[in-house]
Amino acid sequence: MLAPDTFRDRCVLITGGGTGLGLATAHEFGRLGAKLVLASRSAEHLEPAVKQLEDKGYEAISIVTDVRRPKAVERMVARAIERFGRVHTLINNAAGNFLCPSEELSAGGWKVVIDIALNGVFYCSREVGRHMIDQGGGQIVNVVAAYAWTGGPGTVHSAAAKAGVVAMTRTLGVEWASHGIRVNAVSPGPFHSDGAASRLWPSEEQAEEIRRAVPTQRFGNTEEIAQAITYLASPYADYINGEVLVLDGGAHLGRGLSV
């Protein structure tokens, strides 16, 4: 477990920080001393999240931002710097996803997911990256999914976006290493969030089918994934760069063949 002051006086910006994994990650960084910036489209998600964090004594602000819009991303980063002086760590967690057979997916449905989960990650990385280059370093942790390399039937848009983010993680990890910036990713297996449950396993039967496909026979939880994110952003991971850490109970390995 990381020391409670691991991120003391460090500012961590989390996209999609008002719900699910983003919010759990904000709690974990807060526990470790960080100042928090939560960004997403909806003040209804962000405001109660900031209140929860403040009630625990953590310093947090929210900035309503649509990561699909480069100008909005620019404003988000400027506002975070204005408030906390610097952004030390960026967590690219925001995403959108829905199940749809590929042959029925409209151009609009394809574009919206790619815009959030691939283009948005680039806009945020580029904007925070410019600032980190000026400041002499930082850490970026992206949230991907194993279907980036296993394929994800019914989620071709998201699988393609996450595969792009894996390539971005490795590319920026190498390109920006000389600036003291490390770029890594976590790849969680299925974990419960209201957003994922409603869109990806709306019925108990579907949830059970997914659970049975995981060798460890359980869903992940947001706390254990948040701990992996904070580890990758911490000084304990200073020599880890361009890596994707998979936390999925072995699900991406499939059931294995004995012949």
Ligand code: NAP
């Ligand atoms: P979630 O709670 O629905 O999180 C998605 C977040 O993204 C929301 O806070 C949403 O907030 C934000 N968002 C969506 N569109 C946005 C936009 N255009 N601009 C800014 N923010 C936007 O779902 P989650 O399950 O915690 O997912 C978190 C991450 O884990 C995602 O990257 C997802 O792909 C990944 N993941 C999840 C699972 C799983 O089983 N749950 C598995 C593997 C990977 P607003 O609505 O307020 O914008």
